Amino acid sequence: MSKGLPEARTDTAMSELVPEPRPKPAVPMKPVSINSNLLGCIGIDTIIEQMRKKTMKTGFDFNIMVVGQSGLGKSTLVNTLFKSQVSRKASSWNREEKIPKTVEIKAIGHVIEEGGVKMKLTVIDTPGFGDQINNENCWEPIEKYINEQYEKFLKEEVNIARKKRIPDTRVHCCLYFISPTGHSLRPLDLEFMKHLSKVVNVIPVIAKADTMTLEEKSEFKQRVRKELEVNGIEFYPQKEFDEDLEDKTENDKIRQESMPFAVVGSDKEYQVNGKRVLGRKTPWGIIEVENLNHCEFALLRDFVIRTHLQDLKEVTHNIHYETYRAKRLNDNGGLPPGEGLLGTVLPPVPATPCPTAE
Numbered sequence: 552m553s554k555g556l557p558e559a560r561t562d563t564a565m566s567e568l569v570p571e572p573r574p575k576p577a578v579p580m581k582p583v584s585i586n587s588n589l590l591g592c593i594g595i596d597t598i599i600e601q602m603r604k605k606t607m608k609t610g611f612d613f614n615i616m617v618v619g620q621s622g623l624g625k626s627t628l629v630n631t632l633f634k635s636q637v638s639r640k641a642s643s644w645n646r647e648e649k650i651p652k653t654v655e656i657k658a659i660g661h662v663i664e665e666g667g668v669k670m671k672l673t674v675i676d677t678p679g680f681g682d683q684i685n686n687e688n689c690w691e692p693i694e695k696y697i698n699e700q701y702e703k704f705l706k707e708e709v710n711i712a713r714k715k716r717i718p719d720t721r722v723h724c725c726l727y728f729i730s731p732t733g734h735s736l737r738p739l740d741l742e743f744m745k746h747l748s749k750v751v752n753v754i755p756v757i758a759k760a761d762t763m764t765l766e767e768k769s770e771f772k773q774r775v776r777k778e779l780e781v782n783g784i785e786f787y788p789q790k791e792f793d794e795d796l797e798d799k800t801e802n803d804k805i806r807q808e809s810m811p812f813a814v815v816g817s818d819k820e821y822q823v824n825g826k827r828v829l830g831r832k833t834p835w836g837i838i839e840v841e842n843l844n845h846c847e848f849a850l851l852r853d854f855v856i857r858t859h860l861q862d863l864k865e866v867t868h869n870i871h872y873e874t875y876r877a878k879r880l881n882d883n884g885g886l887p888p889g890e891g892l893l894g895t896v897l898p899p900v901p902a903t904p905c906p907t908a909e
């Protein structure tokens with residue numbers, strides 16, 4: 552026994568001196584790419600079809616806001632974009648309507664179905680923006696509206712009994728109409744885009760491009776791009792959110808060549824070479840809105856609907872809403888009880904994936 556003690560002591564002393572090797576944290580193995588075709592397909596690619604079926608059943612929300620001075624063709628352009636009467640005016644046409652005294656925000660919902668896919672479209676019009684003598688801070692009601700939609704979504708997210716599908720009223724895209732002056736941007740344009748580009752995807756467009764010559768249009772586009780850059784205004788698609796080289800190459804082209812899209816809108820149809828086209832009849836002929844030789848409407852339509860609609864929704868959810876959510880939850884911790892979302896400090900909310908392919 553006595554012989555064993557020192558040994559035992561030595562063991563204890565040793566174990567104090569030399570800590571037991573800690574188990575190494577499990578490092579996830581790098582996924583190894585396997586070509587399943589070698590052994591026959593297992594059907595991974597059917598996920599696309601499964602997602603398609605789900606989206607067909609539930610449809611999807613898309614909320615677009617139009618901002619710009621009165622008479623720049625906002626209502627006409629959204630009608631042209633969706634080939635339907637979706638604008639505020641089409642829904643509550645009132646020729647007597649006077650310019651509102653302050654910025655009024657009107658959201659009109661529609662369901663558009665194409666090829667069995669339902670889009671729940673909301674057009675948010677902002678009549679009165681920039682129409683006053685004093686336009687100081689006139690973007691504030693618009694920013695407030697955008698944030699209110701984030702707040703609504705957040706409240707639904709933190710509910711204990713959450714809806715299976717949270718209604719999405721968040722603004723996914725804001726078309727900002729620039730007057731085709733050929734001069735510089737107005738300070739109001741710069742202020743608006745500076746403020747709002749931090750909370751929403753802003754896409755600047757030059758309105759009524761048919762009122763400019765080709766040279767004027769090209770020069771004006773360059774000038775606007777330069778002014779936006781000099782003033783540090785990031786419009787959509789923002790450089791920092793390009794996900795890969797393919798995105799970057801595609802979006803660089805849009806940022807450096809197409810932006811701001813110089814567009815013409817019309818909801819009237821005319822017969823051109825035996826085909827019915829949307830256009831504007833002038834003494835010099837018909838301006839076809841979808842003809843790329845006439846204007847860039849088709850580029851804007853393809854960009855917003857055919858190539859970037861899903862990305863507009865994802866950037867809204869993952870960047871703009873996430874920024875709002877994080878700030879709101881942080882701020883809430885400092886608020887006295889009763890002023891928080893739920894009347895108390897909020898629990899951390901796990902971010903939900905972008906609710907698109909429901």
Ligand SMILES: Nc1nc2c(ncn2[C@@H]2O[C@H](COP(=O)(O)OP(=O)(O)OP(=O)(O)O)[C@@H](O)[C@H]2O)c(=O)[nH]1
Binds near residue numbers: 628815
């Ligand atoms: N030349 C030209 N005129 C246009 C264009 N788009 C619309 N218009 C005309 O401009 C006028 C105003 O168009 P709206 O679409 O009502 O303009 P808005 O910006 O919605 O106007 P508010 O509701 O007052 O803010 C109408 O007479 C349209 O026909 C365009 O691309 N080129």
